[in-house]
Amino acid sequence: MSSPASDCPLEITVEQTRDLLARPDSQVVLIDVREPSEYETARIVGSKLIPMGKIPENLPLLPSDKHLLIHCHHGGRSLRVTQFLRAQGLTRVTNVAGGIHAWSQRIDPGIPTY
Numbered sequence: 001m002s003s004p005a006s007d008c009p010l011e012i013t014v015e016q017t018r019d020l021l022a023r024p025d026s027q028v029v030l031i032d033v034r035e036p037s038e039y040e041t042a043r044i045v046g047s048k049l050i051p052m053g054k055i056p057e058n059l060p061l062l063p064s065d066k067h068l069l070i071h072c073h074h075g076g077r078s079l080r081v082t083q084f085l086r087a088q089g090l091t092r093v094t095n096v097a098g099g100i101h102a103w104s105q106r107i108d109p110g111i112p113t114y
Contacts, residue, residue, distance in 0.1 A: 028067045071096035
């Protein structure tokens with residue numbers, strides 16, 4: 001028997017993220033854990049801003065029935081948030097490796113880099 005997190009790797013690429021978001025039956029939520037000023041500078045359409053420091057207080061509001069994709073600027077903060085959420089019992093949480101910087105370079109060059 002596979003574990004509930006077996007279909008949710010710790011990290012995925014921005015290309016895999018794009019593909020998951022594009023699926024019509026997608027059960028994913030893209031969470032941006034950067035600061036509000038960073039979000040104003042560059043954002044992925046459809047992402048939900050919850051700054052890293054606000055994650056613990058927002059824990060009860062996170063949907064446990066969805067696959068949470070966590071991203072930040074380059075992937076460091078979001079990896080820590082992914083690990084924190086998994087430690088809190090959320091099994092369907094995945095870090096977006098490379099963050100919005102990789103998204104800007106490889107998916108949508110219209111999003112500014114900083």
